[in-house]
Amino acid sequence: MQIEPVKKRRSRRRRLRRDGEVFRGTHIWPNLFTTGNLFSGFFGIVKAIGGNFELAAIAVLASCLFDILDGKVARMTGGTSRFGVEYDSLADLVAFGVAPGLLIYLLALKPYGRIGWLAAFVYMACGALRLARFNVQVETTNKKFFVGLPIPGGATMIATTVLFLRYREIAVHGPVIGPVLLVATFLLGSFMISTMPYNSFKDFEFIKARPSFVVFGVILLVSVIAVDPPLMLFIILSLYTLSGPVRWVAWKIGGKDKKVGSTEPEAAQSPPENVTEERRPLV
Numbered sequence: 001m002q003i004e005p006v007k008k009r010r011s012r013r014r015r016l017r018r019d020g021e022v023f024r025g026t027h028i029w030p031n032l033f034t035t036g037n038l039f040s041g042f043f044g045i046v047k048a049i050g051g052n053f054e055l056a057a058i059a060v061l062a063s064c065l066f067d068i069l070d071g072k073v074a075r076m077t078g079g080t081s082r083f084g085v086e087y088d089s090l091a092d093l094v095a096f097g098v099a100p101g102l103l104i105y106l107l108a109l110k111p112y113g114r115i116g117w118l119a120a121f122v123y124m125a126c127g128a129l130r131l132a133r134f135n136v137q138v139e140t141t142n143k144k145f146f147v148g149l150p151i152p153g154g155a156t157m158i159a160t161t162v163l164f165l166r167y168r169e170i171a172v173h174g175p176v177i178g179p180v181l182l183v184a185t186f187l188l189g190s191f192m193i194s195t196m197p198y199n200s201f202k203d204f205e206f207i208k209a210r211p212s213f214v215v216f217g218v219i220l221l222v223s224v225i226a227v228d229p230p231l232m233l234f235i236i237l238s239l240y241t242l243s244g245p246v247r248w249v250a251w252k253i254g255g256k257d258k259k260v261g262s263t264e265p266e267a268a269q270s271p272p273e274n275v276t277e278e279r280r281p282l283v
Helices: 003-019 021-025 028-049 053-077 082-112 114-137 151-167 177-193 204-209 211-227 229-253 265-269
Strands: 145-147 197-199
Touching (some): 028 053, 028 082, 053 082, 082 177, 114 151, 151 177, 151 229
Antiparallel strands (some): 145 197
C-alpha cells in the first residue's frame, strides 16, 4: 500500500528533470566556480580596504580564472541555465566592477577627492552597463569579437597595473602617474560601453585547423609571462586594451564601419559572420 505514493514522487522528480529548468538551474558545479569568482572579488575588496593592494590585485586575477572556468564547466556538464547567467553577471559585477574600482580608488585616486571617487564610480557603472548590454544582445552578437572591452579585461588591466606599480615601487601620487591613472580609469569605463571590437579568441575553426600552432602559442605566451609576471602581464593587457581603438580606427579608415553586434535593423538583416560573446554564462 505504501509503494504507490513513492512511485508518484519519483515520477514527479523525473518530470521536473525532463522539463530541465529545476534540475539545470540548481546544477552545483558551475555555480561553485561562480561562487569562487564572487568570493575572490569580495576577498579583494577586503584586502584593498586593509591596504594590501598586491593581494587585492591577485584576488581580481583569480576571479578572472574562476569566471573562465565556470562557463567551461557549465558547457561540459550541460549545466547552463538562466539562473547561472544571472548569478554569473552579479558575481562579475562584484569581482570585476566593485573590487577593481575600489582598489584603484584607494591606491591612487583618493587624493583627488570627488573627481577620484567619481572616476572609480564611472568605471563600476560602465561595467554594470557592459554586463547588462551583453545579456540583452547575447543572441545577436557573434563569436569572433566582443562588443566593447569585456569587464574582465578592464578589471585585469587595473589589477596588472597595480601589481606592476607596486613591484616596481613606482610612486602613484606623483605629478605624472597619478593623473595618468585618473584618466585611464575614465577611459577604461568608456571602452567598456563603446562599440569598439575586441578579439574574443574564440575562433574555433582556426583552432581546429592549426591545433599545434595554437599549443605552441600558448606555451610561448606562458614562457614570456614567466620571465617577469608583473611587467609582462601589464604589457599584454595594455596591448589588448589598446587593440580595440586601433582596430576601430583601422576599420573606419578601411571603410569597414559596420558596428560589431549592432542591433540596428540593417545589421539584423545581414549580421556579420562569427560575432558572439559566448556566455554561460561567461566579461
